[in-house]
Amino acid sequence: MSSPAQPTVLLHLAQGFELLVCATVIVVLVRLRRERRSPATSWALAVFGVLGLVLAAAFVPVKDDGSLLRHGFTVVLVCLLLVVPYALLMFARSLTAVGPWTARAGLILTGALVIATLASPRFPQPGEARGTWFTVYVLLLVVGWALQSIAAARGLWSAGRGQPAIVRNRMRVLGAGALVVAADLVSSGSSATPSTAAQVVTTLIGACGIVLLALAFVLPDWLRASWRGADLADLAATERRLMSAVSPQEVAIASVPAVAQLFGAGGAALVDDTGAVLAAVGLEPTELVGLNDNALEGDVIVTSGGLFACRLSIGWLVVRPGVFAPLYGRAELSLLDRVASFVDLALQRCLLFQSEATSRAAAEAANTELQTLLYSVSHDLRNPIISVLGYLDVLAQEHEGELKGEGQHYLDRISVNAVYMQHLIQDLLELSRIGRSEPAAQALSLGALAKSVAEEIHAMHPTSTISVDGAFPVLWFSELRARQLLTNLIDNAAKHSVGAAQVRVTAETSGSGAVLLVSDTGRGIPPAYREKAFDVFERLDAAHTDVPGTGMGLPICKRIVEAAGGTITLEGPPPGVPTGTTVRIALPGSIVQGWHDAALPLVKEKA
């Protein structure tokens, strides 16, 4: 040993370090205890407070002179040391880590040893021979220390079982720390004449124990993060379950037990704004009253009953702190906040679902009503017009020529209007049916169909020229709807043309889809009215012009095209044509099965 001063400096450094760690823990515990007064914080404070006093005593300059003062000082020091394992035991007891009988045994043992210490005449000086009584006394001291510390350490170590990862690991570290401190004190107590080097080693071991205890109390973020891993995996699973919940009850069932588990809480509950308990674990409904105060969303309040209540936008997430709550920190509260915001999102999503379901039910009811109305229309509205047409027919058949001049003209007008009414009812019904009850689709050559429709319309408008040229798509489409579409478009084009109408029907590709173009050389539609032309009952000419029509042709076309996922627009005449209209229908690729030249006969494959 080069210099005896060096180990002494080391010893003081080690003792100083130990004292510093202890003081830090004391400060943290005092703050914790101010936030939440509980037996656990009190006993923890007792452990560190007493340890701190003992450690501080090393710096008190009391001479080793065998005086009465010195003896008194030693007795107080020993008594304080005796209290440490008991306080540790009681700390473990407050976390229900050890049983009541162990605690009682600890009390009796500690009491006996304190009395023995107080009764002892004097302690032998270092180097002095120890008497038998003193050897027995020291043995009892060491055994008492060891038994209580081991009981406390063992209890703490296993108390975290079944708790969230942080609590579990904290309890283990507490247990380990208690064991190390105990072992250290036992070893220092059993050695009568320790060398300075040995004292440095024991002090450092003691410091390690205290550091372990301190770590468990003042959990650093990096340790918290590494321990939180398993809990976060549980949290993620909970969040996934929350995302698939579709009712507040499901949200509650998915979240409440998980929250209780995650926080090692004694209970958890989800309460809605009306105070109704959606789900609860370990909490009685009677404990959950009086939550409707003015807390803001996201606030965590502590109720008079000691419950943590997190204000959601709809209701409350309530947690009853478990026995390990003194070990909670801000991190736990922010985690609670995070879970609460997930629960809140899930609840809001459920409300959206519910309002959507309500609106859908309303829409379905309205739809059913509309169906009933349509049924009535199709039966009842038609009957009178059938009668009117019937009588007109009888008049025409049996009383022809009986009405003269204007009389016959009026009868003709009745006929025209009755027929118009018949068309109106028919078109209105058709319009309402499209997209509602769709006839079956089939592979359909649009060109062949357009040619056939063109021939029919040419027969009605003999002066018109209708050309169907080029390649046309083969569509997967209802023939009835395709025929309605083409008939309306070609008929419109033919009847709105001035003089000899020229109607052209062509098709072109557009990506994977198809575009159908029906153009005429009519008066054309001003751009401002092109959008309006698709509105029901919208006619550009007055109702009494000679152009027949109900004004429902284009709306019907629009419905048919949109039901198939396409779009329909009106454009001006093709280049080089002075006036006219082009109807452009874009159909999606999903219904285009191929292309076929309208001039070629459609070859049907035979099975």
Next chain:
Amino acid sequence: MTPPTVPARVLLAEDNSDHAFFTTRAFHEAHSGDLDMHTVTDGEQLLDYLRQRGDYADALRPHLVVLDLKMPKKNGLEVLAEMRQDEELSRIPVVVLSSSDRVEDISESYARGANSYVTKAASLTGLREGVGELARYWMDIASLPEPA
């Protein structure tokens, strides 16, 4: 072939008196031979007539029933179903003559055993043409079973 010795009997079930008038008229116009046509105005009456009950105890069963779907008391589809389950009435051909062109009405009528479905609005010149065609087919072209 020997011509039928009895006049063809047609029973029309129709609650709209105007429609009944046109239909009866169209049948008489279209059919060249003797025609014995009666009208009932609801489903109950129709079944009473067919089962020869109450006021219709002496009625002779028709060769053909022309049935409207929308009628008071018992609608056409209900009557149709009952007729088809009744052994004595199941063979009588039934032509549905309705103002509806709903797909559901048409398929349901055939599903319940209608022999034909004709829409009143099929012809825009009134009932005459459509019913005339119908009458010609059922009275002059088709062979009808003798009712039980």
